[in-house]
Amino acid sequence: MSNAFREILRKIGSGPHTGENMTRLEAAEATRMMLLQEATPAQIGAFMIAHRIKRPTGEELAGMLDACDQLGPKLQPIIDSQRPVIVLGTPYDGRSRTAPVTPLTALILATAGQPVVMHGGDRMPTKEGLPLVEIWQSLGVDWSRLSLAQTQQVFETTKIGFIYLPSHFPLAASLVPYRDQIGKRPPFATMELMWCPYAGVAHVIAGFVHPPTEGMFQGASALRGKPQYFTTVKGLEGSCDLPRDRTPIIGTWQPGSDLERIILHPRDYGFEGKEVPLDEKALVPEMQLVLQGKPGEFTQAAIWNGGFYLWHSGVATDLSSGLAEAENLLKSGQVAQKLQEISKAVASLSTFEKYLSGAGDLTSGG
Template sequence: MIRDALIALVEERRDLTRQEAAEAMREMMRAGLENPTGEVATPAQFGAFMAALRLKGETVEEITGMAQAMREHALRLDVKVQPLLDTAGTGGSKKVFNASTAGAFVAAAAGAKVAKHGNRAMTSNSGAADFLEALGAQIALTPPQVAECIEKTGMGFMFAQTFHPAMKFAGPLRPQIGFRTVFNILGPLTNPAYAKCHVMGAATPELAERLAQVLANLDMRHAIVASGAGNVDDISVTGPTEIYEVRANGVTHRTITPADLGLQQYAPEEIVGGDAKENARIFREVLSGEGPLPIRDMI
């Protein structure tokens, strides 16, 4: 129960087990269902849980349990082509261009089958859904429609608000809280197509390492979690990037630089984007072989 989880976090001052974290998430998910069975979380419990977890710091086991519970309540996407790739950041780079979403187009053009999962902006200027909508995409598609997009074009977008209907309880509460919560971390981990390959960004190396361990727990085939210089939740062209790579035999770490990729290094202000409309305009220029060179290189 979420009440027991709150007691553990606040009074006992201990980490939750994977099962305890999963059950707390299930109660939050049930609160978004029309006819829930079992205990449901209240708005007060939701806010208290998010604050307590943020103050303590989320462990790998807690994040894993909550991700598994969120997956249970998501609409499933069955795609005939495999393996599937997702590209996502966890946020934190408020002014940086939407490189992970733009990069999904490049990956699809190169032959990858991209099952992109994302939402509107919560803590940044432009989320994946905002960016794609500004490009003219229809984002509120059904699971069969998204599967058809992936099978025919190599890329489809799963709008989190459509594919996680139980999240309608948490949706209005998150902006009211006013700080980043575990949901910023969970979004990229709860792909409804169960994509087995991920390229994920994290604002700090410490978070990147934790996410890599969570992805290993979720049985990823191959994943890369990157944390760029200056708290950029992408592979950066402004300095070194810490890479945590997940394969069947575990997690490995290395550091790469723009020079390692044959690129020059740029100043942080050179990869700044804008709102969704501005980022869409920049991306159209990039697709035309123009646009700012730093952003072209970052994509």
């Protein structure tokens, strides 16, 4: 048992009258001890539920991110990138009600030359929703088969990368079962939304559900002085996907600056509509229709999101031109070609890995 961890646990778990917040250093140390399994399972579970009840602070999130920066993976900067790399922070426990458009948004951005990094794992408690990695697999891109070095190769050649927790950050993946055991999302689920597994200049776009989360994001980024650019989106199921049935709530800032609001009314641009419900069996066929440029509600959602992020990342000069460019990239087949490029790049590396493994077996046997 870690006595140091016990003292931190006592500090946050003493109730509303005598309990205290952790300092940034204490939060970093607690996170480090949990990731390295220096704390016992009982201590880790107790911390997660106590911290959830207390609620995290921006300073505590900053410390947790410090520990992840120290122990976690990072994709290295793309030399020829002229813009900050966009990091899409979406809930790891996936989607259950609305169809995710995030992979299509990433493809549109990469097709236009804007690099994108995503991160996440498999189906995760407590929601057990559809995760991004499964959607990519159904589209023919299996990020789970790549090492970090191979992911870097794909990132450099295609402008899209995906940090897959079980392979690239197993220390963090080892804490996932606790979410099921405590039956609640721990504050790690909040920290993950603003985690940046990229070593260069980044623009983190984090989804959120509850308004206080946005303030915690801002407090943590101000203390850490990074990422260099930050955007929050009250998106569909806490994701970065902009809604079409209501006005998106978007905030943007740089560390040390005040939050600025971006107010967009979908109806003003002809994109107001109902959200597409999630049907896991129909999702990929629906995405294929979007990639073919076929009209429909899901295509409208892809253009609405792709157009906004093309503008917000600086690829397009204004929202109207961003929307037009997103529509053109889809209808021209360029986004579909980008998907094929990524699929071939991932498949070739996976095949090469299989070849090396087979050669190693033959060598050891002969």
